Amino acid sequence: MNNPYIVEMRNISKKFGNIQALKNVNLELKPGEVLGLVGDNAAGKSTLMKILYGAVIPDQGDIVINGNQMLFRSPADAQQAGIAMVYQDLALFPNLDVAANVYAGREHTNAFLGGLFLNKSRMYNETDELIERLKINIVSSRLLVERMSGGQRQMVAIARAIGFDAKIMIMDEPSAALGVQESGRLLELVTHLRDQGLGIILITHRLTDVLAVGDRVMVLKGGESQGIIDVKTTTLEDLENIIIKGNHSKKETKTVKALM
Numbered sequence: 001m002n003n004p005y006i007v008e009m010r011n012i013s014k015k016f017g018n019i020q021a022l023k024n025v026n027l028e029l030k031p032g033e034v035l036g037l038v039g040d041n042a043a044g045k046s047t048l049m050k051i052l053y054g055a056v057i058p059d060q061g062d063i064v065i066n067g068n069q070m071l072f073r074s075p076a077d078a079q080q081a082g083i084a085m086v087y088q089d090l091a092l093f094p095n096l097d098v099a100a101n102v103y104a105g106r107e108h109t110n111a112f113l114g115g116l117f118l119n120k121s122r123m124y125n126e127t128d129e130l131i132e133r134l135k136i137n138i139v140s141s142r143l144l145v146e147r148m149s150g151g152q153r154q155m156v157a158i159a160r161a162i163g164f165d166a167k168i169m170i171m172d173e174p175s176a177a178l179g180v181q182e183s184g185r186l187l188e189l190v191t192h193l194r195d196q197g198l199g200i201i202l203i204t205h206r207l208t209d210v211l212a213v214g215d216r217v218m219v220l221k222g223g224e225s226q227g228i229i230d231v232k233t234t235t236l237e238d239l240e241n242i243i244i245k246g247n248h249s250k251k252e253t254k255t256v257k258a259l260m
């Protein structure tokens with residue numbers, strides 16, 4: 001009865017024309033853990049996460065959320081199931097303030113004299129609460145996003161994606177454009193959200209980030225999983241080797257099993 005996983009992806013395959021982007025991939029995520037997702041360019045990382053977010057439909061495979069089999073036809077379906085995604089390119093409105101960005105597309109309104117009016121004070125108050133809860137380094141929900149640094153914009157994008165009820169957060173290369181100090185802050189936020197019980201999948205080419213904040217790490221190579229490894233039992237060198245050459249110990253185990 002007690003399923004320890006918040007996300008299970010089973011036997012996921014996806015082809016784009018002749019390109020086999022993913023082949024029979026399995027992934028499990030627990031609540032309150034950070035799962036690193038690493039691999040070379042074109043390994044299939046973004047595709048796997050777009051499938052979990054309903055943005056790409058797999059050819060084959062199952063997605064199980066909290067023990068329930070799901071069929072995501074769009075990101076809206078995935079959001080409904082508590083999944084948030086922060087992409088490489090942040091889709092923010094620079095000329096609007098933080099609260100307007102957090103609530104874009106889902107504004108609070110009041111009906112008055114036959115018309116609908118934005119309930120701005122409620123959105124500012126709630127955004128300030130969200131900033132507080134996420135321990136984000138932004139002084140006010142009234143700041144214009146165009147006056148913010150890349151790191152602060154990243155935080156706004158995360159606040160927008162998570163809102164008040166996401167339980168699963170996917171981050172695709174969140175620190176790609178950030179400086180040292182800002183990536184440090186981002187990793188602090190990841191740890192903080194993990195401690196609040198979110199399950200987080202972190203795609204990154206910065207292996208040191210995965211070793212710093214990850215609990216487990218999954219390696220993809222040429223669309224195939226090389227297994228999920230406990231971060232405590234691995235090193236930077238091991239990970240680099242698996243990314244480049246694949247996980248031979250895992251392949252051998254597979255062959256042994258097949259012979260039995």
Ligand SMILES: Nc1ncnc2c1ncn2[C@@H]1O[C@H](COP(=O)(O)OP(=O)(O)OP(=O)(O)O)[C@@H](O)[C@H]1O
Pocket residue numbers: 016019021039040041042043044045046047048
């Ligand atoms: N919409 C698409 N149409 C056609 N091919 C695609 C599409 N999306 C991904 N691919 C192909 O699928 C493979 C996996 O791509 P994916 O973006 O998942 O890799 P990735 O691991 O995220 O790489 P990177 O680290 O460079 O972001 C690549 O060969 C890519 O060209």
Ligand SMILES: [Mg+2]
Pocket residue numbers: 045046047172
């Ligand atoms: Mg990618």
